Amino acid sequence: MQTTTLQITKCESSKIDQVNFDKLPFGEIFTDHMFICDYKNGAWSNPRIQPYQPLQIAPSARVFHYGQAIFEGMKAYKDDEGGVWLFRPDQNYERINKSAERMAMPPLPKEYFFEGLHELLRLDQEWIKPGIGNTLYVRPFMIASQAGIIASAAEEFTFMIICAPAQSYFTGSVSVKIEEHYSRAANGGFGYAKAAGNYAGQFYPTQLAKQEGFQQVVWTDATEHKYIEEAGTMNIFVRLKDTLVTCPVSDRILDGVTRKSLLQMAEDMGIKTEVRPIAVSELVKGIASGEMTELFGAGTAAVVSPISGFSYEGKRYELPELSKDSYALRLKNQLMNIQYNRSEDPHGWREQVVTS
Structure with missing residues (x-):
């Protein structure tokens, strides 16, 4: 459920019709929108979804000079009825904050991460195609955006989520x-x-x-x-x-x-x-x-x-x-069946974002 703090600005027209979904280079084509929020004065604020666009950032931003940057990798899946699912997103949330702690970066509030993620996926759900192998790769990341080249941890950060439609990352062995x-x-x-x-x-x-x-x-x-x-x-x-x-x-x-x-x-x-x-x-x-x-x-x-x-x-x-009975193929097939809502989910790993 959306709170009143998340501001959404939709793009004027989608670029989805320009994309060939049968031939997708991994991580080069991005959806219409992105989520972004800022950390300043010791607090996260200004969560918003806006059209995907370049950032305006100072050349002296600490991320460019001292490498304060972390990210996560997730996927969204669409089942055969049109429902959209995430797979164990709680683990990604916990891990990005674990990474943040090690890199002297602020933890991200749970409501910002999940509300921004869910609303972004609902908005760009047409970019998620059904069928085994088709996914939307989701990239949450955080960078030190504070200007200044003093060699110390930054006090200002930007968190974003961008999404890229994807097919199989590797084919074959x-x-x-x-x-x-x-x-x-x-x-x-x-x-x-x-x-x-x-x-x-x-x-x-x-x-x-x-x-x-x-x-x-x-x-x-x-x-x-x-x-x-x-x-x-x-x-x-x-x-x-x-x-x-x-x-x-x-x-x-x-x-x-x-x-x-x-x-x-x-x-x-x-x-x-x-x-x-x-x-x-x-x-x-x-x-x-x-x-x-x-x-x-x-x-x-x-x-x-x-x-x-x-x-x-x-x-x-x-x-x-x-062989067809190999552990690798058996585990891969079972995992993908869970992710695409084609089998039981005994451990409650799936999280539905859009109902069919």
């Missing part, structure tokens, strides 16, 4: 390079936060990996490079015999919403799960023995992304092609 030199995050750092700098630091090593023919990098621990941690922008899962294994979260590893959902779903299916450190040597031995049959990444954008092979110490290792 990917080949990855296990990183032996560069690190994504270190103990005591902010790897667990969805901070912009975490992703900027990944781009160069990933570029190098792509030059060698890989699509992604599997990050390893910063101390010894012996244990796997994340796969690009995804959490990583390994199937060893009949056990599904993933790394524990830490101050280096993002606590992924998809990750924790897959773990719960696997347990519901009777699949044995383990959360523990995974050594690279264990993967190499698992390939040789045949005990390792699946390796896949999991995240909001990619959902579940099978990994066909990896490189380590200059040698390439290939995994068998996934």
Whole structure:
């Protein structure tokens, strides 16, 4: 229910008719409106929805100089009857405030986050197309907007939500390079936060990996490079015999919403799960023995992304092609059925925004 504080200014005409929804580049086309609010004098204020447009911001804004910027990644789904749903948005809200705390940024009030999000999705609901694979990618983010280049935490911030229609992020399986030199995050750092700098630091090593023919990098621990941690922008899962294994979260590893959902779903299916450190040597031995049959990444954008092979110490290792009964495909199908309101939701993860 809308409060009297949220101001809505609708665009004069929609640009939706100019979009080819059968061929969508990920994250390049945005809906008609955006949500925005400001933090000044110790409080959030002026929540508003307005037409999507460029920002006017000072060149000396702290975000440009000291990197105070965080974000979230979410999706909205439309079922076959036209209802619009979110998947575990409470987890995204909790995590953006966890990221904010680590980056010396103010927590966002729950009513601003959810009211702005729901009203924005209602306004731009025609941009959400039905059908498995079609989604609206939702990007909440916060930046330090205070002018001035003194090297200290800002006291003024801007929070926004923008949305982009999307299809599948990855198609097919990917080949990855296990990183032996560069690190994504270190103990005591902010790897667990969805901070912009975490992703900027990944781009160069990933570029190098792509030059060698890989699509992604599997990050390893910063101390010894012996244990796997994340796969690009995804959490990583390994199937060893009949056990599904993933790394524990830490101050280096993002606590992924998809990750924790897959773990719960696997347990519901009777699949044995383990959360523990995974050594690279264990993967190499698992390939040789045949005990390792699946390796896949999991995240909001990619959902579940099978990994066909990896490189380590200059040698390439290939995994068998996934069967229809693979853990990766079973979990992906079940997860998407929940997200698109095609199956029961035993844990109450769906949140309806627009009724059919």
